[in-house]
Ligand SMILES: [Fe+2]
């Protein structure tokens with residue numbers, strides 16, 4: 001209900017304007033928060049990019065909440081306790097993951113102990129770790145983060161759609177501000193998840209394929225969407241791995257030990273702006289730091 005005397009006076013003179021000013025006024029009073037989501041951090045080079053860019057990004061873009069996918073931080077496979085703690089220290093509220101998180105033995109213990117380190121919720125339930133978290137952020141309430149993994153061209157784990165339904169219903173009992181990291185290979189499965197959760201979550205962002213896609217948008221129901229946020233790591237590589245070794249694997253069709261690349265490091269992320277009382281996304285902005293040079297060097 002509007003109580004501003006200037007607007008009430010305006011309504012008295014121009015009754016036709018009443019609806020329009022009510023809409024404009026409610027928009028004016030609606031507050032928003034900026035949430036930063038950092039795509040798959042690959043190796044120490046990726047962590048360097050987070051160290052370098054996160055502090056200034058937080059300040060310059062008024063970031064209230066940070067999520068980062070850490071499945072590849074430890075030489076491409078999983079995340080060490082030290083790396084996880086450093087990310088938290090740098091201001092990352094929630095670390096999400098995916099298929100590679102399981103590739104080191106220590107991770108089960110770490111995930112069982114740390115509620116802020118997520119694994120996809122649709123891995124069979126008796127696995128270690130948590131698939132979602134709800135984090136208080138002061139006056140703006142709390143933010144829910146849900147991690148899911150696709151099944152197309154990946155392990156046949158539990159249904160991500162049914163798991164999403166179950167988890168989102170539970171999270172929405174506490175907050176409408178919900179970000180989903182959908183760690184999946186197939187573009188179609190990711191787009192389908194965006195439409196499945198449209199209007200029920202603030203954002204569905206894709207991870208795992210390590211290349212930022214050009215389809216960031218807010219779906220009509222107020223859900224921000226991007227098929228893949230992209231990799232935070234070395235781009236003089238094949239998805240973070242040394243080019244020569246990746247080529248050998250393709251050409252010889254036999255196993256060759258992967259090693260991390262180190263050069264041309266970029267941070268890939270999105271900033272999602274969300275209305276606080278409703279959880280609806282206002283915008284999604286893809287970021288690459290430093291930006292890629294498109295001219296020949
Ligand atoms: Fe990844």
Ligand SMILES: [Fe+2]
Pocket residue numbers: 071098099100183207208
């Ligand atoms: Fe992955």
